[in-house]
Amino acid sequence: MSFRRAFNKKDVSEVDWLIVGLGNPGVSYEITRHNAGFMCIDALAEKYRASVSLKKFNALCGECEINGKKCLLVKPQTYMNNSGASVAVFAKHYGIEPKNVLVISDDVSFDVGKIRVRRNGSSGGQNGLNSIIAKLQSKEFPRIKIGVGKKPEGWDMADWVLSNFKLDELDNLKPVLEKAVEAVPYVLEDDIDTAMQKFN
Template identity: 50%
Template sequence: MYLIAGLGNPSRTYEGTRHNIGFTMIDAIGNKFGIDVTTKKHKALVGRGMIDGMRVILAKPQTYMNLSGESIREITDFYKIEPENIIIIYDDISLDVGQLRIRKKGSAGGHNGVKNIIAHLGTQEFPRIKVGIGNKPEGWDLADYVLSKYTKAEQEALEEASEGVIGAVKLMLMDDIEAAMNKYNAKKRDAR
């Protein structure tokens, strides 16, 4: 059993905002594989189903971003899911909109939702998919930026990104995270 959780904030206020990219990606995965993510359980909206023969739980924690670990811990305890079988999808301001960065493990990198998950699980050893939301423009407050909506051009980049996330998840479920990283990780820019 795998847990694929996207991070975001509940309520209509935050729908479609940059910070909720994790929820957006879980919806895309659910739509692709016919998994309804509407059951309220474990402080989350969850859905159970199959992706390429693997049993999965899709989850959108409803605890607000900074307390995401409460929900993730409840789900993993209930279903006895090991950290290496958890995939967390969340926003990253250091990547351009729609760029992906897949990691096997690592620190929170300043992301409070991930920091809370690490605190609740007691480990950093879980895979994650970071989805770029772009860096905040000059003069913007970070909180205002991450809670802002996308431009039309950015929405197109996100549609492409959702295909990448789906492809990466399929590879990760086949225990081929290296292939997922090689295929989908954002290439570093030429520093010239």
């Protein structure tokens, strides 16, 4: 879907990219598997000296510059399954096409310690991605997926993604988040093939 600017350029600051991390708001969810996207946004904010604290469009957000591109870091506060509602409003407000919306999410199909960079595609069953695809009416947005471990036998999927990382997993997660942060500039430069070769 092509979004037209809803406001005059004088009223809306220029933003080149939306970088959206998926998760659930609230202290009780902070170190759950589903919040890997939020964790990555925090890591990006630390690296690029951004403050993701402005409340806007049912999200927390903050601006930063990455490789000369003005980026808005976004953490939707709508809860995971409704993430697209917030993302779509940001995209419309700033006139951002889906191809310039980078989404960072958890992925239960591979282990903690790995990331996957993708140019586009289906949600893979991730409900936040499902919501964004539905609201943007497009699958044509890049994403970085952070492995949070495959669901153990006997677990309900909802319980698994809302479970806390174990201490040893948290130790493994820090370098993974650093890898994800390192991959972001490649995506912004549309060098996704290199990012996939380097990080996948």
